[in-house]
Amino acid sequence: MFREDYQKEISKIQPGKVFLDRLADKMLAVNADMEEGQEKKNKWISYAVFAASFLFVAMFGIGLSVWQSEYQDNKFGQQAGGAVEDSIKTEHIFDGASWYGEEDNPEAIYNVFLEKLQSDEEPVILQSETGKFSKEGRLDKKQSQRMMTWLLTAKYTDSSTHLKQYSLENAEDYLIEFADGVTVKYSIYGGKYFYSEEIGGIFLLGSIEE
């Protein structure tokens, strides 16, 4: 009786049509902005890939010609009684992965993130309850180390049970700042789930012994 009456009364409370139309327009505008941003990003990535490929080929060509001329010199040197060098020095032009190179693959991006974590001895980690980060929210050394261990043990999950649970948990927001100036914002939900808009996907954090 009460249930039916309550349902009947609250059903009369609903948003106005004008408001809903305006809201739909705003949502479509947000969608369009996101898609445009994505297209721009993809465009820049393709330029960057092209430039990187060009640079690689150019460097490879230069390297090859230098090697050839050194080889020739050594040959001549050897013929003249000199010694051939045992190895040829190579330079690592690329660090293995581009930050946004694997956009549709959160695991791959997370691996880049992990590489940065492992290569940075002491990144600055800030916590915020308001979404605005300041130096006051900086984790101390012990907390940072604990967080690093936590992040290093995270595993990607697309299990619907985990995704459902993740959406129910409260978030704690963090920002990590690496020595090279790269910053990544992320949230930890219910002490169990890692999510970062830049990385995408949900990662299940391992348990930490206190």
Place this chain on the structure above:
Amino acid sequence: MIQHNNEGIPSVEEVLSRYADMVYRLAYTRTMNNYDAEDITQDVFLKYMKHQHEFCEEEHRKAWLIRVTINESKTFLNSAWNRKRSALDCSKELPEDKDYFAEVEDYGIMKEVARLPEKYRIIVHLFYFEEMSVPEMAALLNMKESTLKSLLFRARKMLRNRLNREDYDV
């Protein structure tokens, strides 16, 4: 049945037609004000647009919207602007018989639900309107089932006393 696009994401119109009323009513239950409920509804759906790719089931989408609406309402009610506004409202000399819930004047039961403390209103709404079970609500609100049961018990008791109707099975 909800229609999805090629990426498996329902269109804006479909999401709104399915969930706008639910989100709005939930926000209204907490704020008891049309304008505030509209603001919260807008914030929730704009936030949803950024997360729309993350849901694989409708149940997950619905749970996310309910959870975010509750959090957004809480943030709104705790915001400095709202606290300042409430303080200003209280500083005015209002007649004692002023009906603070004039918007729901036509509604007998809603009026009594509106007079419940805020923490009870949301539980009453989820239980009686969204027809959620105690374990579902406990998971959603991040509460122990026992705590939720006692809140629900107290809310029903208050409603029973206020409605003062024996034929009501609250």
